[in-house]
Amino acid sequence: MKFPKNVILESVAERKNHPDYGLEFVQELGNDDAGFDEMVVVIFKYKDKYYSIDIQHIHGKNNYDDWADEVDCPEVVRREAIQYYWEEVKQPV
Numbered sequence: 092m093k094f095p096k097n098v099i100l101e102s103v104a105e106r107k108n109h110p111d112y113g114l115e116f117v118q119e120l121g122n123d124d125a126g127f128d129e130m131v132v133v134i135f136k137y138k139d140k141y142y143s144i145d146i147q148h149i150h151g152k153n154n155y156d157d158w159a160d161e162v163d164c165p166e167v168v169r170r171e172a173i174q175y176y177w178e179e180v181k182q183p184v
Contacts, residue, residue, distance in 0.1 A: 092142060093161040100155060103133050103144055113137060134167060143167045 094114075102109030106116050114135050121131035129148040134141055142164040147154040155162075 092137075092140075092166065093163050094137075094142075096155075096158050096160050096162050099144060099158075099162050099164070103135050104146055104155060106133065117141065135164075141167050 095112075098109055098112045098114065102112070102114045103116065106119055108115050114137050117134040117136050119131050119133050121129075129146070131146050132143050133146060134143050136142075144162065144164050145154065
């Protein structure tokens with residue numbers, strides 16, 4: 092589905108809701124490495140369906156600078172971030 096670029100930038104890229112248009116921020120997946128080589132996927136909700144958009148900042152250039160007046164955002168069923176952690180396991184003595 093296509094969304095207006097200004098709505099995506101005002102809401103989704105800023106990770107906040109856009110009540111006038113009816114967008115609801117849901118989740119951000121990925122890492123922001125202090126704005127350098129950043130790649131995040133933002134999930135948002137619109138009319139009971141979920142959509143995603145990739146926000147990229149690579150080598151000093153933002154991908155949204157090249158977006159047209161409308162941005163195509165694919166519908167997603169579910170995207171999850173899986174995080175692992177390591178814990179030392181000690182053998183009983």
